[in-house]
Amino acid sequence: xxxxxxxxxxxxxxxxxxxxxxxxxxxxxxxxxxxxxxxxxxxxxxxxxxxxxxxxxxxxxxxxxxxxxxxxxxxxxxxxxxxxxxxxxxxxxxxxxxxxxxxxxxxxxxxxxxxxxxxxxxxxxxxxxxxxxxxxxxxxxxxxxxxxxxxxxxxxxxxxxxxxxxxxxxxxxxxxxxxxxxxxxxxxxxxxxxxxxxxxxxxxxxxxxxxxxxxxxxxxxxxxxxxxxxxxxxxxxxxxxxxxxxxxxxxxxxxxxxxxxxxxxxxxxxxxxxxxxxxxxxxxxxxxxxxxxxxxxxxxxxxxxxxxxxxxxxxxxxxxxxxxxxxxxxxxxxxxxxxxxxxxxxxxxxxxxxxxxxxxxxxxxxxxxxxxxxxxxxxxxxxxxxxxxxxxxxxxxxxxxxxxxxxxxxxxxxxxxxxxxxxx
Ligand code: UD1
Numbered sequence: 001x002x003x004x005x006x007x008x009x010x011x012x013x014x015x016x017x018x019x020x021x022x023x024x025x026x027x028x029x030x031x032x033x034x035x036x037x038x039x040x041x042x043x044x045x046x047x048x049x050x051x052x053x054x055x056x057x058x059x060x061x062x063x064x065x066x067x068x069x070x071x072x073x074x075x076x077x078x079x080x081x082x083x084x085x086x087x088x089x090x091x092x093x094x095x096x097x098x099x100x101x102x103x104x105x106x107x108x109x110x111x112x113x114x115x116x117x118x119x120x121x122x123x124x125x126x127x128x129x130x131x132x133x134x135x136x137x138x139x140x141x142x143x144x145x146x147x148x149x150x151x152x153x154x155x156x157x158x159x160x161x162x163x164x165x166x167x168x169x170x171x172x173x174x175x176x177x178x179x180x181x182x183x184x185x186x187x188x189x190x191x192x193x194x195x196x197x198x199x200x201x202x203x204x205x206x207x208x209x210x211x212x213x214x215x216x217x218x219x220x221x222x223x224x225x226x227x228x229x230x231x232x233x234x235x236x237x238x239x240x241x242x243x244x245x246x247x248x249x250x251x252x253x254x255x256x257x258x259x260x261x262x263x264x265x266x267x268x269x270x271x272x273x274x275x276x277x278x279x280x281x282x283x284x285x286x287x288x289x290x291x292x293x294x295x296x297x298x299x300x301x302x303x304x305x306x307x308x309x310x311x312x313x314x315x316x317x318x319x320x321x322x323x324x325x326x327x328x329x330x331x332x333x334x335x336x337x338x339x340x341x342x343x344x345x346x347x348x349x350x351x352x353x354x355x356x357x358x359x360x361x362x363x364x365x366x367x368x369x370x371x372x373x374x375x376x377x378x379x380x381x382x383x384x385x386x387x388x389x390x391x392x393x394x395x396x397x398x399x400x401x402x403x404x405x406x407x408x409x410x411x412x413x414x415x416x417x418x419x420x421x422x423x424x
Contacts, residue, residue: 001396006386010247012249023235026049029044031173031200033057038225043230062074082111094166102174132171135175154179158183159186163189164188177219181218184217187209187212236406242268297324299330300320300330302331302333317381321350321351321360337377349366
């Protein structure tokens with residue numbers, strides 16, 4: 001297994017181009033199953049999760065052609081829904097749950113192994129299943145497999161007890177091919193939910209209200225192929241924004257949608273970091289400067305969009321380890337998303353966790369150490385901590401980081417970081 005060796009203490013300087021959004025790419029690739037024709041998908045991030053999902057679809061019979069960097073043609077017409085996906089294939093890929101909605105919508109039958117993904121809490125699927133049942137599917141769970149079948153999917157009114165990105169998208173996928181209208185209330189409003197809805201609409205679906213908490217879907221008998229470019233990754237952009245601030249550097253982040261980053265910009269500015277937005281030739285960018293700043297402690301509470309994203313809670317905590325004063329970080333979405341804390345403490349951070357609240361007492365500096373990523377965003381937090389720290393760090397378990405950050409070492413090196421990937 002590979003690890004990163006990082007010599008910290010160097011401010012990041014320059015500009016970085018953000019890739020396509022992981023959490024839009026995964027459902028969009030899966031949504032292509034619903035089309036009766038080939039789809040072209042552009043601006044795909046070069047990450048492990050995308051590679052694994054493409055492999056799963058190919059195993060099921062899809063034909064995928066790599067047209068150019070970040071662009072594939074996906075022909076779903078030869079998919080056999082009986083070629084169930086085995087546990088080892090989906091164990092690392094949470095987003096394989098989208099196969100349930102897409103296969104059910106297209107074939108009236110889906111069998112998927114219960115998905116894995118990051119260990120950040122219980123991550124139940126009750127709302128996905130509630131949604132499929134409301135649409136008329138019979139859903140059974142046994143021996144690690146979820147089987148869903150329906151003669152006919154019929155639109156329904158579905159209220160989500162908890163705002164769930166995965167359940168909102170999964171229900172949207174199945175409902176696109178259901179008879180009549182489906183209304184999802186208390187739906188997730190994340191940018192990737194809107195992106196998936198836009199993709200489905202390009203395929204001929206009728207989805208209104210994505211981006212608000214009520215989504216209306218009129219089912220269609222057939223969906224056709226289309227060409228679609230995925231939105232930029234809000235979380236990758238936020239990670240580089242925080243890294244720029246944390247190292248006291250100045251970085252311009254390109255290929256972004258500034259409104260998606262408002263919660264992060266607001267917190268960084270509250271902490272004393274300069275954030276400016278602009279556009280060049282109709283392309284947006286954001287510049288984050290921590291030069292000559294002594295960041296102040298800020299309180300962070302994670303919430304569904306447009307709140308502060310849970311996926312940036314861990315990177316933000318790394319930044320706050322050397323901020324002036326006490327920061328209170330409350331994780332409201334996942335119950336076990338503080339696994340990075342013990343690693344930050346190993347580097348000299350001072351953090352106390354009680355339940356879903358972490359109190360970070362800023363220290364003058366943190367120090368390089370061997371540290372171990374426990375999940376994807378914990379990994380991003382440790383990379384930021386290692387970039388801030390005095391001395392050398394070894395960041396281990398980087399398979400988690402590879403799942404969601406494209407060409408990380410290359411992008412950070414271009415910004416002046418001293419980072420090397422070592423293949424063990
Ligand atoms: C997705 C993202 C993940 C992000 C999270 C929240 C993907 C592949 N992953 O995960 O990066 O951190 O959104 O923005 O897009 N819940 C239930 N029952 C369910 C489903 C969810 O109780 O059936 C709860 C979860 O335990 C959690 C909350 O709802 O407390 C939100 O989870 P959800 O939005 O579904 O997260 P994921 O789709 O798993």
